[in-house]
Amino acid sequence: MRTIYLNGHFVPETEGKVSVFDRGFLFADAVYEVVSVLYGKLVDFDGHVQRLARSLGEIGIIGAPDADDWLAICRELVARNNLKEGMIYWQVTRGSPEDRDFVFPPADTLPTVLAFTQSRTLADNPLAQRGIRVITMPDLRWGRADIKTTQLLYASLMKNEAIARGADDAWMERNGWITEGSAQNAHIITHAGVLITHPLNREILHGITRASVLPLVAQRIEERPFSVSEAEQAAEAFVSSASGFVMPVVQINGQKIGNGQPGSATVQLRRAYIDWARRTAI
Ligand code: PDD
Numbered sequence: 631m632r633t634i635y636l637n638g639h640f641v642p643e644t645e646g647k648v649s650v651f652d653r654g655f656l657f658a659d660a661v662y663e664v665v666s667v668l669y670g671k672l673v674d675f676d677g678h679v680q681r682l683a684r685s686l687g688e689i690g691i692i693g694a695p696d697a698d699d700w701l702a703i704c705r706e707l708v709a710r711n712n713l714k715e716g717m718i719y720w721q722v723t724r725g726s727p728e729d730r731d732f733v734f735p736p737a738d739t740l741p742t743v744l745a746f747t748q749s750r751t752l753a754d755n756p757l758a759q760r761g762i763r764v765i766t767m768p769d770l771r772w773g774r775a776d777i778k779t780t781q782l783l784y785a786s787l788m789k790n791e792a793i794a795r796g797a798d799d800a801w802m803e804r805n806g807w808i809t810e811g812s813a814q815n816a817h818i819i820t821h822a823g824v825l826i827t828h829p830l831n832r833e834i835l836h837g838i839t840r841a842s843v844l845p846l847v848a849q850r851i852e853e854r855p856f857s858v859s860e861a862e863q864a865a866e867a868f869v870s871s872a873s874g875f876v877m878p879v880v881q882i883n884g885q886k887i888g889n890g891q892p893g894s895a896t897v898q899l900r901r902a903y904i905d906w907a908r909r910t911a912i
Pocket of ligand 1: 664
């Protein structure tokens with residue numbers, strides 16, 4: 631059984647208790663982070679701490695752990711769960727007032743702070759050998775995709791629909807332009823050898839993996855939206871995320887990308903990112 635962290639205590643997962651009035655549960659009034667663990671060490675820790683602080687700031691949740699606290703919590707969770715490879719989820723809600731109300735609770739209401747581990751094979755993920763198939767769907771999320779909130783219903787619906795339709799995942803589009811994947815940033819490499827990736831604005835999550843991967847890219851980079859048809863005709867495509875690292879995309883809307891195998895630049899980039907992650911994990 632896992633040990634989790636909840637509101638200052640390390641407890642067995644079955645003993646963690648949260649109020650039925652918690653605003654995370656009633657309003658999805660919560661933000662989160664996902665940090666990967668390789669060899670028992672945290673990948674891109676600073677980036678995730680900074681993005682959590684930004685997400686919290688954008689919606690005005692105060693009183694969450696600071697960077698040193700998160701580091702201590704994560705190291706304790708890794709040790710207690712003997713985690714070698716996988717993820718740690720950090721979840722922070724606006725807390726549990728004694729009643730349900732759209733109005734925020736008093737400022738002295740403590741946030742609910744949860745962290746838990748998931749053991750996963752990341753570096754040798756067999757999906758990376760085969761590459762994933764995606765289909766595009768309209769981006770029906772709210773207008774602040776840059777805040778990492780727990781409003782994940784649409785992402786979950788899309789992923790399930792993609793699987794029901796024989797694909798692995800979904801890419802979202804707004805007016806014909808790809809924004810991002812269900813839980814990953816989306817990138818393509820053109821036949822001219824240019825990597826195209828959506829610019830950082832409110833339409834996408836500012837991926838921590840994206841930020842670490844781009845400096846490792848050998849190709850020229852253009853940060854601009856790309857269209858669904860540009861993606862379908864790309865030489866290579868991939869997604870980036872804390873849990874998938876660099877994951878090749880080999881089919882978009884039933885259209886083979888390249889020869890239908892993970893592209894060589896993508897495979898190289900995945901290797902380079904994993905090497906970088908191993909060197910820099912703390
Ligand atoms: N997902 N875009 C969306 C919508 C995401 O949910 C994620 C992360 C990303 C990639 O961001 P990063 O590189 O910082 O992980 C982009 C995480 C992994 C998840 O929810 O499981």
